[in-house]
Amino acid sequence: MAKKSLIQREKKRQKLEQKYHLIRQSLKKKIRSKLSPLSLSEKTKMREKLQSLPRNSAPTRLHRRCFLTGRPRANYRDFGLSGHVLREMVYECLLPGATRSSW
Structure with a gap:
């Protein structure tokens, strides 16, 4: 049986991931889009916004x-x-x- 604190931590990560999923997805789409002529400074601002999101909201941190x-x-x-x-x-x-x- 796993420690209850680790299970609760994982549940918290799942909630954060669901909360920020749409925001994270839209920022990534804007950065990757080839059709919109974003300048380099605008893309760096988008990346900074993406990095300012909570670390535990990233889907790769889920188990x-x-x-x-x-x-x-x-x-x-x-x-x-x-x-x-x-x-x-x-x-x-x-x-x-x-x-x-x-x-």
């Missing part, structure tokens, strides 16, 4: 965590579970369509 245990590593996107929890659930036949392998 996927296990739905049950909160473990940040070895997560399967399809199930939202970490590897060892997924394996235990397959052994107990709690996941439909998943079969355990044996040879």
Whole structure:
């Protein structure tokens, strides 16, 4: 089980990312657009605005965590579970369509 403080920190990052998503996206579009003739100084101002946003609002700082245990590593996107929890659930036949392998 992950520490509750780390899980809460991750939730806070998710809220910040959702809050600033549209602002961040629009600034990036303006910087990248080739059609609008922005001068170099205007682009640097746009970049400064982008950098002035909170660091934790960047989507690259988010981690996927296990739905049950909160473990940040070895997560399967399809199930939202970490590897060892997924394996235990397959052994107990709690996941439909998943079969355990044996040879």
